[in-house]
Amino acid sequence: MATPSFTFASETETTGFEAYRDLYAAGSDVAATGAPFHARVDGHRFEQLLLFERRLAGVAHSRNPARVRRDDFDHFTLQLLCDGTFQGGPIGSELALAQGDIILFDMTRPQRTLAEGAHFLTVALPRDVVETVAPHAGKFHGTILPRANTGLLGDLLRSLARRRDTVPAHSAVHVSRAVAEFLAIAIGTDAPGAAVPPARLTAMRLERAQAFIDARLGDSRLDAATIASGIAVSRSVLYRLFAPAGGVAQYILNKRLEQMRAALRHSTESRSVSTLAYDFGFSSESHCSRAFRTAYGLPPGRYRAETGGGRTTSPEDPGVGAKALMVDWVSKLY
Structure with a gap:
């Protein structure tokens, strides 16, 4: 069974930037940076994991406190910069990523990213999958993970992007667990015996x-x-x-x-x-x-x-657009 997928390309849309902004309207506020705009998004859904390979230019995404309160997002995302210029972090504290860097976001907290000619991978994971092996992952929100610890995680994400169509459907659930385990390695663990409040x-x-x-x-x-x-x-x-x-x-x-x-x-x-x-x-x-x-x-x-809630057609029906798939996929993380 093929991995559920979609492709969005701004050059094939009559409205370009507006169509891209609408694609992400359910999850973030999208703004133009003033640089020439371009967007291509290849989305893929596994069991308990979403993978997006994105090539963006002239785009900023943000989730301010009001947006965070309004949404019901409770998952984590990882952004791996493959090439280009990309900044991300808490609003007002964005940091520039170098090629190969990985930044972690807790979607329950405000954040902002800016992409200028960037090619990067985005992976979304349910909170329970992450916190089962990395219970303190939220402390690393908006943090570029230590380069010395992210080699295995980066290799896994790149391999998943390349081999996404070869993962058997019955094995897809193991993919999310593997990514979470490698994330736990990347962020490390607290010292043994550390007190965990409350009593x-x-x-x-x-x-x-x-x-x-x-x-x-x-x-x-x-x-x-x-x-x-x-x-x-x-x-x-x-x-x-x-x-x-x-x-x-x-x-x-x-x-x-x-x-x-x-x-x-x-x-x-x-x-x-x-x-x-x-x-x-x-x-x-x-x-x-x-x-x-x-x-x-x-x-x-x-x-x-x-x-986009309350839609009566199946998200996998022919003709259902990328935005409808995006909304449906994110809802299934919970």
């Missing part, structure tokens, strides 16, 4: 509480008393567990909003906004709409329209 008992209680909430999120009657009883702790202990998250009620609301947002972005989600609101435990559609707008700046229906 283990608190962490275990919090994990139990979160699992209890996740399993009952659709119940509009879910409250602190129910959770405390369900995990056998007092309400005062429960309140302390969730104080960093703004409290138990706020945590539940945030989880419902996250699920609502993810569903609205998903290409195969056919439920109405009203049905989704009740399915995720909101007391009413109006309550859901107000909370959603406060959190993400748009009402649910408009958010769905702008992010």
Whole structure:
């Protein structure tokens, strides 16, 4: 079975830059740098990994704090510069990459990249795949990884780009694990025996509480008393567990909003906004709409329209464009 793929080339589009900006509209804000523009993107989807080979000129991508809050992206990306001029990092702290450098991005945090005649590889990996072997990867957001440690990782990414069509479908899941393992080698590990806050008992209680909430999120009657009883702790202990998250009620609301947002972005989600609101435990559609707008700046229906969610055709159907595939592929990382 062939690897699901698409190709975008600006020279074949009637609108050029506008078409490229629209391709990435669901994930980043794209701006022209003033230099002559050119773009070619070859995208490939594996199990739990996306690979993009890009040749860009005159392009800047950014994800400011408002964009990060609005999106539901929770994955990591790696950028390997093959040739050309490329800068990247936290907004205002971008660094120039040399040929062969790899930079790591945590998509839950603001970032900016600028490409001028750059040929580079981008790999997207789910958070759980990365953090299983590199639990502190987020600390390296916007960091150019140590050159002495990235040889194996760089070789693997280049080989994957060359041999992408030879990976058997049943073996594709191993590709993401291999990339994550090599990333763990590249960033190293913390010293053995390093303290990991919070205390283990608190962490275990919090994990139990979160699992209890996740399993009952659709119940509009879910409250602190129910959770405390369900995990056998007092309400005062429960309140302390969730104080960093703004409290138990706020945590539940945030989880419902996250699920609502993810569903609205998903290409195969056919439920109405009203049905989704009740399915995720909101007391009413109006309550859901107000909370959603406060959190993400748009009402649910408009958010769905702008992010391409609710599409009824299969993403693999002939004629489905690169933008639709991009949205669908990223949604499947979660």
